[in-house]
Amino acid sequence: MDKSTKTPSKDPLFQVYLRLRPPIQPQLAKQKSDPWLIVEPTTTPVEENTKSFPSHVTLQTPRDSNRRWIEQFSFTKVFEEVASQLDVFEETGSIDILKSVLQTGKDGLIATLGVTGSGKSHTILGSESQRGLTQMTLDLLFTSIGDNIRRADSTLLSALKASDVSEAKILSAATFLDTSNSDGDWAEISNARLPFSRAQTPMMDSYAAPDHPASRQSTFPRQPDVSSYSIEVDPTNEYVVLVSMYQVYMNDIKDLLSSSASSNAPTMSTRPRAAQQQKKGLPFKNTKMSPDRKVVAGLQKIVCGSYDEAMRVLRRGLKERNTASTGSNNVSSRSHAFFCIEVKKKIAMRGHADSVTPAWTGGTLSIIDLAGTERMDNAKTTGLTLAEAGKINVSLMHLGRCLEMQSEGSKAVIPFRRCKLTELLFSNSFPSSSSHAATYRPQKAVMIVTADPSGDFNATRHILKCSALARDFKVSRIASTTSTILRTTSVCKGANGGRTSPQDMINSYLTAQELEQATNEATRFAEKCVALEVRLAEEEMKRVEAEAAAEAAEEQLMDMEQQVREECWIEMEQHLEEEKERWRDAWEQEKTQNEAFMDGKLGILEKTTQFHIHEDAAEARVEELERENESLRAKLRALEQELQTRSPTKRSRGGSKSPVKGIILQETANINIATNPFLASLKARDSDLTIRAKSSEGDMHGTSEISPRKQSLRRSNVSHATVEEQPPTTVKKQRKLTTRKWDLGDPNGF
Numbered sequence: 098m099d100k101s102t103k104t105p106s107k108d109p110l111f112q113v114y115l116r117l118r119p120p121i122q123p124q125l126a127k128q129k130s131d132p133w134l135i136v137e138p139t140t141t142p143v144e145e146n147t148k149s150f151p152s153h154v155t156l157q158t159p160r161d162s163n164r165r166w167i168e169q170f171s172f173t174k175v176f177e178e179v180a181s182q183l184d185v186f187e188e189t190g191s192i193d194i195l196k197s198v199l200q201t202g203k204d205g206l207i208a209t210l211g212v213t214g215s216g217k218s219h220t221i222l223g224s225e226s227q228r229g230l231t232q233m234t235l236d237l238l239f240t241s242i243g244d245n246i247r248r249a250d251s252t253l254l255s256a257l258k259a260s261d262v263s264e265a266k267i268l269s270a271a272t273f274l275d276t277s278n279s280d281g282d283w284a285e286i287s288n289a290r291l292p293f294s295r296a297q298t299p300m301m302d303s304y305a306a307p308d309h310p311a312s313r314q315s316t317f318p319r320q321p322d323v324s325s326y327s328i329e330v331d332p333t334n335e336y337v338v339l340v341s342m343y344q345v346y347m348n349d350i351k352d353l354l355s356s357s358a359s360s361n362a363p364t365m366s367t368r369p370r371a372a373q374q375q376k377k378g379l380p381f382k383n384t385k386m387s388p389d390r391k392v393v394a395g396l397q398k399i400v401c402g403s404y405d406e407a408m409r410v411l412r413r414g415l416k417e418r419n420t421a422s423t424g425s426n427n428v429s430s431r432s433h434a435f436f437c438i439e440v441k442k443k444i445a446m447r448g449h450a451d452s453v454t455p456a457w458t459g460g461t462l463s464i465i466d467l468a469g470t471e472r473m474d475n476a477k478t479t480g481l482t483l484a485e486a487g488k489i490n491v492s493l494m495h496l497g498r499c500l501e502m503q504s505e506g507s508k509a510v511i512p513f514r515r516c517k518l519t520e521l522l523f524s525n526s527f528p529s530s531s532s533h534a535a536t537y538r539p540q541k542a543v544m545i546v547t548a549d550p551s552g553d554f555n556a557t558r559h560i561l562k563c564s565a566l567a568r569d570f571k572v573s574r575i576a577s578t579t580s581t582i583l584r585t586t587s588v589c590k591g592a593n594g595g596r597t598s599p600q601d602m603i604n605s606y607l608t609a610q611e612l613e614q615a616t617n618e619a620t621r622f623a624e625k626c627v628a629l630e631v632r633l634a635e636e637e638m639k640r641v642e643a644e645a646a647a648e649a650a651e652e653q654l655m656d657m658e659q660q661v662r663e664e665c666w667i668e669m670e671q672h673l674e675e676e677k678e679r680w681r682d683a684w685e686q687e688k689t690q691n692e693a694f695m696d697g698k699l700g701i702l703e704k705t706t707q708f709h710i711h712e713d714a715a716e717a718r719v720e721e722l723e724r725e726n727e728s729l730r731a732k733l734r735a736l737e738q739e740l741q742t743r744s745p746t747k748r749s750r751g752g753s754k755s756p757v758k759g760i761i762l763q764e765t766a767n768i769n770i771a772t773n774p775f776l777a778s779l780k781a782r783d784s785d786l787t788i789r790a791k792s793s794e795g796d797m798h799g800t801s802e803i804s805p806r807k808q809s810l811r812r813s814n815v816s817h818a819t820v821e822e823q824p825p826t827t828v829k830k831q832r833k834l835t836t837r838k839w840d841l842g843d844p845n846g847f
């Protein structure tokens with residue numbers, strides 16, 4: 098019974114290697130008589146003095162009684178427990194990848210994937226005595242470049258900055274290490290339990306030695322030795338090595354070097370992890386100078402001139418990485434860490450006006466230590482660590498799905514845009530469709546899957562199932578129980594001396610028949626059971642996948658919702674703007690109409706007012722009245738003169754008694770006619786007098802020239818005239834005024 102067979106893809110995006118972890122306590126492992134992960138011996142003949150590595154492993158259910166379910170997984174190569182760090186370095190094609198980076202500028206990627214505690218960090222970063230892939234790669238790189246390495250100076254830094262496609266901040270290693278050491282608390286740093294200083298596998302054996310610039314003596318492990326390897330470089334060219342590091346933590350990209358460089362920041366051990374979570378992630382995108390390839394923009398890159406400098410930078414960055422103690426691993430990685438080694442060489446670039454400018458270009462080798470999958474119940478985590486584990490598991494599930502699909506064939510669309518991790522790992526694996534990308538070559542990628550054969554069966558099976566290049570699934574036939582029983586019975590009989598009665602034989606025959614039936618039944622049930630178990634496992638996997646798909650769909654839905662909301666918002670704003678515009682136009686129109694209407698009204702009013710002004714001609718009237726006054730004054734003067742000539746002794750008394758004279762004196766005291774109401778009334782009275790005079794004249798000459806207004810005035814002034822002619826009270830008042838006038842007045846005028 099064969100099921101779920103997966104054939105290997107001809108050209109997978111990732112070459113997948115399996116590395117098995119040796120048991121931490123071998124004596125305990127020996128007691129385990131029931132291995133469930135078996136490495137199939139290699140069938141291809143190997144040449145003498147060459148190492149052979151198998152490519153298949155078989156996984157069978159761990160319980161003896163049910164050992165019927167067998168799965169076979171194929172990988173590019175399988176490294177058994179005894180494989181060394183150097184074996185992994187040599188046989189995973191790491192040297193070839195570095196060669197492509199160095200010679201052709203093609204990007205490379207080496208990553209580890211596995212259950213927590215299965216040896217990912219050990220493979221990438223090594224142990225106290227053994228170097229990992231990162232150290233061996235850096236050593237080989239610097240050895241190969243040799244004297245062609247260009248040391249950092251200000252000219253180089255500005256040239257590198259100008260030609261960097263990822264908008265990076267570039268520093269020399271000396272500046273970076275000096276700055277990050279400037280907090281001066283060496284004792285604290287060196288004595289701190291560093292994030293990479295795992296209980297059993299610290300990366301280097303001399304953490305206590307401070308990496309102060311003054312102490313330049315190398316204290317890093319030198320084994321395994323890679324000096325026998327070398328990559329050919331262009332001897333006429335100069336090379337620059339830039340190291341950058343970042344982690345994907347809670348689905349965000351965080352620079353591991355910028356915080357330590359910006360330095361007086363507390364070390365990882367003292368900084369609250371929740372606070373770090375707040376830091377904004379860096380973008381992974383195409384930039385202006387990199388239209389064909391996505392890059393993490395804004396990283397801090399350090400120019401390293403030697404292996405030791407690069408190691409110091411690496412150590413600084415590792416301090417910033419998020420780790421935590423879980424139920425599965427004392428110092429478990431809580432983030433996916435990316436170590437990027439960029440090699441640049443100088444090339445002549447034809448710029449504007451045919452000027453040739455030197456620029457630095459090259460490729461990047463990314464070495465990635467992924468966080469491990471873990472079962473929540475095994476991990477015994479809570480709070481933030483539990484949330485981290487959730488994010489890790491989701492991102493690894495997406496990665497598993499992508500790897501699974503790459504082995505399903507070229508037609509499958511790999512859903513790598515579902516999370517940051519898969520985007521980072523897969524984005525640059527495909528040929529670019531951009532028109533600028535004529536020279537762009539997709540990266541070379543290697544995935545090293547680590548597994549602990551004495552660890553968790555289900556978790557390991559899941560990882561193998563996702564990552565294997567091919568899978569074969571079958572249920573094996575079980576041995577006949579009847580034959581076993583009969584064999585046992587005959588053995589017992591042999592022990593009784595070999596004598597058998599006919600009844601015994603019949604009984605034996607019946608028993609055998611019954612037993613055979615029972616056994617057949619049992620076998621049938623057992624097979625059914627196995628089939629059900631297999632189905633259950635398949636369903637379980639489907640459930641996990643469905644959950645992942647549901648989660649991805651939910652995220653997609655949220656994105657879509659967000660997009661729809663934004664579109665609606667933009668549309669609404671447009672409508673609002675249009676409506677505002679419409680209202681503004683209507684308002685303007687109405688305003689113009691109103692103004693025109695008001696102008697018209699004002700025009701009419703103005704015309705009317707002008708008519709009245711013209712009709713009444715107030716000023717002209719005043720002038721006319723003044724003239725009349727003048728003539729009256731003249732008459733008065735004449736009368737006074739006449740009085741003076743008539744009786745000089747009575748002049749003073751008689752003069753003051755004259756009501757006319759009193760009025761004239763009063764008028765003289767209040768010279769300002771316009772502002773003085775009394776004078777105004779006097780004028781009115783004068784005018785009345787004038788009117789009367791005129792009327793008397795009019796009586797003589799007719800009244801046809803007097804306007805209706807003047808006529809009304811005349812009517813109203815009849816009473817005034819009566820008052821003026823009413824002595825004696827009015828006369829008394831006038832007398833007072835007359836006296837004052839005489840004190841102040843001009844004898845020649847009024």
Ligand SMILES: Nc1ncnc2c1ncn2[C@@H]1O[C@H](COP(=O)(O)OP(=O)(O)OP(=O)(O)O)[C@@H](O)[C@H]1O
Pocket residue numbers: 117118119211212213214215216217218219220224295296297298426428429430467468469470547
């Ligand atoms: N090949 C190996 N040889 C010797 N020891 C190993 C090997 N692989 C792993 N180990 C040991 O197993 C322990 C766990 O390994 P490691 O920390 O590398 O696991 P991990 O997969 O990175 O875990 P996590 O995902 O939690 O970070 C280490 O202490 C290490 O010493």
